[in-house]
Amino acid sequence: MNAWIIAVGSELLTPFRVDTNSLLITDRLNAIGFKVSQKSVVGDDADSLATLLTRALASVDLVVCTGGLGPTADDVTRDAVSRALGVPLDLDAEILAGIEARFVRRGMVMSAINRRQALVPYGAVVLENVNGTAPGLWLEPTLSVQGRLVLLPGPPREMTPMLEALVRERLAPLTGGGGLFRRVLKITGRSESDVDAVAQPIYGPWRARPVPIETTILAVFGQVELHLTAAAGSRADAHEALDAAVGELVAGLGPSVYSVDGRTLEAVVGDLLRASGATVAAAESCTGGLVMSRLTDVPGSSDYVEGGVVCYSNRSKTEWVGVPDALIAEHGAVSEPVARAMAEGVRHRAGSTIGIGVTGIAGPGGGTPDKPVGTVCIAVLMHDDVRVRTVRLIGNREQVKYQSAQAALNLLRLMLLKCL
Amino acid sequence: MNAWIIAVGSELLTPFRVDTNSLLITDRLNAIGFKVSQKSVVGDDADSLATLLTRALASVDLVVCTGGLGPTADDVTRDAVSRALGVPLDLDAEILAGIEARFVRRGMVMSAINRRQALVPYGAVVLENVNGTAPGLWLEPTLSVQGRLVLLPGPPREMTPMLEALVRERLAPLTGGGGLFRRVLKITGRSESDVDAVAQPIYGPWRARPVPIETTILAVFGQVELHLTAAAGSRADAHEALDAAVGELVAGLGPSVYSVDGRTLEAVVGDLLRASGATVAAAESCTGGLVMSRLTDVPGSSDYVEGGVVCYSNRSKTEWVGVPDALIAEHGAVSEPVARAMAEGVRHRAGSTIGIGVTGIAGPGGGTPDKPVGTVCIAVLMHDDVRVRTVRLIGNREQVKYQSAQAALNLLRLMLLKCL
Numbered sequence: 001m002n003a004w005i006i007a008v009g010s011e012l013l014t015p016f017r018v019d020t021n022s023l024l025i026t027d028r029l030n031a032i033g034f035k036v037s038q039k040s041v042v043g044d045d046a047d048s049l050a051t052l053l054t055r056a057l058a059s060v061d062l063v064v065c066t067g068g069l070g071p072t073a074d075d076v077t078r079d080a081v082s083r084a085l086g087v088p089l090d091l092d093a094e095i096l097a098g099i100e101a102r103f104v105r106r107g108m109v110m111s112a113i114n115r116r117q118a119l120v121p122y123g124a125v126v127l128e129n130v131n132g133t134a135p136g137l138w139l140e141p142t143l144s145v146q147g148r149l150v151l152l153p154g155p156p157r158e159m160t161p162m163l164e165a166l167v168r169e170r171l172a173p174l175t176g177g178g179g180l181f182r183r184v185l186k187i188t189g190r191s192e193s194d195v196d197a198v199a200q201p202i203y204g205p206w207r208a209r210p211v212p213i214e215t216t217i218l219a220v221f222g223q224v225e226l227h228l229t230a231a232a233g234s235r236a237d238a239h240e241a242l243d244a245a246v247g248e249l250v251a252g253l254g255p256s257v258y259s260v261d262g263r264t265l266e267a268v269v270g271d272l273l274r275a276s277g278a279t280v281a282a283a284e285s286c287t288g289g290l291v292m293s294r295l296t297d298v299p300g301s302s303d304y305v306e307g308g309v310v311c312y313s314n315r316s317k318t319e320w321v322g323v324p325d326a327l328i329a330e331h332g333a334v335s336e337p338v339a340r341a342m343a344e345g346v347r348h349r350a351g352s353t354i355g356i357g358v359t360g361i362a363g364p365g366g367g368t369p370d371k372p373v374g375t376v377c378i379a380v381l382m383h384d385d386v387r388v389r390t391v392r393l394i395g396n397r398e399q400v401k402y403q404s405a406q407a408a409l410n411l412l413r414l415m416l417l418k419c420l
Numbered sequence: 421m422n423a424w425i426i427a428v429g430s431e432l433l434t435p436f437r438v439d440t441n442s443l444l445i446t447d448r449l450n451a452i453g454f455k456v457s458q459k460s461v462v463g464d465d466a467d468s469l470a471t472l473l474t475r476a477l478a479s480v481d482l483v484v485c486t487g488g489l490g491p492t493a494d495d496v497t498r499d500a501v502s503r504a505l506g507v508p509l510d511l512d513a514e515i516l517a518g519i520e521a522r523f524v525r526r527g528m529v530m531s532a533i534n535r536r537q538a539l540v541p542y543g544a545v546v547l548e549n550v551n552g553t554a555p556g557l558w559l560e561p562t563l564s565v566q567g568r569l570v571l572l573p574g575p576p577r578e579m580t581p582m583l584e585a586l587v588r589e590r591l592a593p594l595t596g597g598g599g600l601f602r603r604v605l606k607i608t609g610r611s612e613s614d615v616d617a618v619a620q621p622i623y624g625p626w627r628a629r630p631v632p633i634e635t636t637i638l639a640v641f642g643q644v645e646l647h648l649t650a651a652a653g654s655r656a657d658a659h660e661a662l663d664a665a666v667g668e669l670v671a672g673l674g675p676s677v678y679s680v681d682g683r684t685l686e687a688v689v690g691d692l693l694r695a696s697g698a699t700v701a702a703a704e705s706c707t708g709g710l711v712m713s714r715l716t717d718v719p720g721s722s723d724y725v726e727g728g729v730v731c732y733s734n735r736s737k738t739e740w741v742g743v744p745d746a747l748i749a750e751h752g753a754v755s756e757p758v759a760r761a762m763a764e765g766v767r768h769r770a771g772s773t774i775g776i777g778v779t780g781i782a783g784p785g786g787g788t789p790d791k792p793v794g795t796v797c798i799a800v801l802m803h804d805d806v807r808v809r810t811v812r813l814i815g816n817r818e819q820v821k822y823q824s825a826q827a828a829l830n831l832l833r834l835m836l837l838k839c840l
Binding site for chain 1: 429431432433434439442443444446456457459461462465490491493527528531534577602636638649701704707708710711712715716717719720721722725726727728729730731732733735736739740769771782783784785786817818
């Protein structure tokens, strides 16, 4: 079954606020088998909302509308519903009494404008609001309106318990327990088009399987994500299908898949470090401490992070991790020999089992024809094994920093996995 | 003039992602007098998008559509536009050559699927993408289509420069200059309610001024923002009113306002460091390199960042910045004397003019009744002046790290400003 979520409120059309209610609503609807096919945001304007409601109700099974149920003239949802459905608004004496009682309990007198909140479109079922004055409203399909419509207040504290009750009591019985179940694969070290060239032939046929799986590919800086969504009649069927699907993708994409369970790259590396009993130290130039900062974002990272050095200047490379002046003079600060010397020096000084060295040009200045902005040399030293890589990254300064840290953590991961 | 913003992507209909591109687009459109009347999110489905585009183009002056321009089969925006407008897609040889050249520059071979990105709806003007392969597209109104349509790629890094160029070259000339103009004040070291108690009496009367100004307060971790929006017939009137308004707020809130021009705290600190000819080094424990990483996010920071040390273990505190074992034994690693010794040690070793020491408990483990999670000691040493602070922060591990870095940078800022 399909759903359309509408958020009402002019403040949601400014540069300052996004509609986040729809994320929770999507989660709850997906879990019982509704797919969200569209989301809309409209201002406090009854005409636009009425037009939108009419269209949405004609095209999906369920419309969830949040906001615009307050007492002020800005709150137009009730009026818009009345117009869209062609039904009158009636004053509900019970709601009115409830709102008045709520004011009395708080030692206040109800304003006349609060009477608006007791207006109910003809045929609507009232949903109790335990945390506020605006009741929710539920409208079943009619001869002329195909979709179900639910109206919820905008404040999350009021909306959430009403949504939970609605899902449990009215929506779950419509779908019979099946739903959408998800997995996310995170991949690094490959481009989006490269990942898709491998993955598409694998996931392409999944839509036609008994438990159909939809796949979305998403590129963000330094990584690619594959989002798998299975539509199944039961949780067990979904998990079986998803386990098989994840297995096929991992077999195809190999160790470039670093996470199938939501973990970040730094958490994956942390778990590998802990499992191997290793400790790590990093000497960072262009990443400016980001490798260490990401490693230490993980709770418990003090078990395997020894420390590190940000050696931004040549002096600090020499002073803290003993990179010879002559090496810098001969090869330049951004070079594989210097990255390697940084990894060796920091491991020695920190007394760790693993050393990382990162040196590069984050930009926007500092590039040369030989070594343009985005040139980054990475060395990882583990036991007797040392791997050195030079990567060419694109993006602004922060993006080059992030991708450099990603490449360094990934090189460490592949070495810990003995995949290099 | 009215605009409708459409974000395309099935991932934006999951519980995991919200469309944030529309915030920036709204800001830029508002600045030249466009009002955003509706926003929509649709999945990677050509039928739904074509239907939506048809409706939107019939009801507003401008439709801005982001996403779905990538090379994969998921990317349906070009097809949907072709259907909605009833025009064919043609292969653009110039775009294709540009994409191929981009791959060659990166030492890669273009996949066949990238040819899709060179397909252009008949009549469209191509907008250059300086940061990616997907070109943007601009379609003027026709006899049968009332609205203008612009297609932009989804990744913010690609979308943003194309939006700026579009606004400057094609949209601003349509509206003639009036619009909404904005300023943002960034404040740190005070709570939201404390800021509002001072600010509300100042900004309250602004709505009734000849150039009315609306103020929104927004609390994020480690800082509070005041967003000022002036509605004016000319840029000059708006800037005059906003300059006066910002002046009133700064006078009321004092040096806790660190930015009135969009600069980040690290950029503000960087400018003060450069102006004073100082250089800085940091010894970080609980922040794990985040202070250095933020300082080095600023282009040109190599002028004043000497380097730093992440001394996560006690051993590294002693080895790298010479914190005496006895001091740690007497006061604990999280203590003001240790923070001060870290600042002194790192300044000495780095040969910088300023030293920063940060030591604390980021959590979730490691807290004690005396020193609960979130306890962080910060020392800044500048010339003969040393300031040491202990703060108690709330939030998860990453939030404690961020707020600790914020507090350290802010202490340095106030010392550089001689406000302490």
